[in-house]
């Protein structure tokens with residue numbers, strides 16, 4: 001498998017790493033402590049063209065491969081996981097249009113999303129339907145000239161800040177997952193109300209909301225064709241899981257680098273913490289998990305561009321990378337002792353931010369279901 005990147009991709013990664021270090025990382029603590037939406041960091045990424053890093057050039061995107069895209073997400077997450085979460089939620093929205101939209105819808109929405117003019121949100125989860133979206137209750141019924149949407153969604157990242165929301169609803173309540181369709185809802189549509197931002201454990205510079213809907217949409221708001229929404233959402237999540245895996249690498253690598261600096265500096269009795277074998281073994285375990293997760297993430301990224309099915313690869317990468325990020329951030333905090341627990345250092349933030357990686361875009365348990373299904377179907 002080829003993990004080489006071309007000169008354009010390397011230049012994009014280089015410029016994102018620079019902005020992540022100089023602009024995004026210095027704001028991360030402020031966003032976390034004040035629970036402020038990470039608007040300036042997203043703006044800095046928009047100036048690099050990165051709001052369209054997942055899109056082809058003819059829709060205003062950067063047109064780089066998924067491996068390079070995953071390196072961009074890793075760099076952003078290592079600096080500020082909240083910014084990476086807002087960014088990748090935007091990718092779920094634009095990928096929905098890229099995969100499920102008509103050519104006219106792609107032309108209408110994607111260039112403005114890629115430039116950063118419009119932020120996107122992806123609304124699938126409902127209070128009664130998370131791991132099993134086929135149970136969703138949100139309804140869209142045909143009316144003269146359009147659709148009436150009724151129901152609620154919750155935990156929707158970027159929803160209030162977004163210029164458009166891609167929302168999934170049942171157009172045929174009797175048809176199970178085949179009765180789900182997707183809609184593009186512009187900001188300012190009458191009949192949608194938003195909760196206050198939820199109070200979350202981590203990713204406090206990113207926002208999630210509950211939405212209550214009783215709104216009318218024109219016919220043109222239907223994304224692609226009726227009944228195609230579930231397949232679109234599943235294809236989008238296959239792609240998104242590579243991004244969550246890349247986020248996991250970013251947070252885990254940041255915690256790993258802090259740990260390497262710390263154990264060299266910290267004196268315990270006559271010698272540095274790094275000189276104790278217990279420390280060395282812990283570092284080796286952290287590194288082995290990080291590199292294993294990296295290889296699976298890169299493999300899934302390459303498979304994402306190959307045109308074939310890659311659900312098994314993306315679910316495996318997401319499972320292993322998210323679980324590894326949990327292990328590595330916790331181990332890093334432990335190596336820092338009491339200092340790790342104090343909010344002056346970013347260790348406790350890494351632990352809080354990493355926890356969601358095992359939950360959103362399909363919990364670890366859901367990834368195991370996808371993996372085992374893929375294995376059993378292949379026989």
Ligand SMILES: Cc1cc2nc3c(=O)[nH]c(=O)nc-3n(C[C@H](O)[C@H](O)[C@H](O)COP(=O)(O)OP(=O)(O)OC[C@H]3O[C@@H](n4cnc5c(N)ncnc54)[C@H](O)[C@@H]3O)c2cc1C
Pocket residue numbers: 089122123124125127129130131132154155156157158200203208356359360361362363364365366369
């Ligand atoms: C910070 C944050 C951001 C989010 N952003 C978005 C967003 O932008 N858009 C969006 O649509 N959603 C979003 N979500 C929702 C997220 O994707 C869901 O929370 C997640 O998919 C899990 O669904 P649930 O919370 O309903 O858990 P449930 O489905 O109720 O699961 C509860 C537990 O049951 C387990 N479980 C479920 N089914 C099985 C099974 N078959 N076998 C064994 N165990 C099982 C789960 O693994 C979990 O441990 C976000 C959530 C959070 C917290």
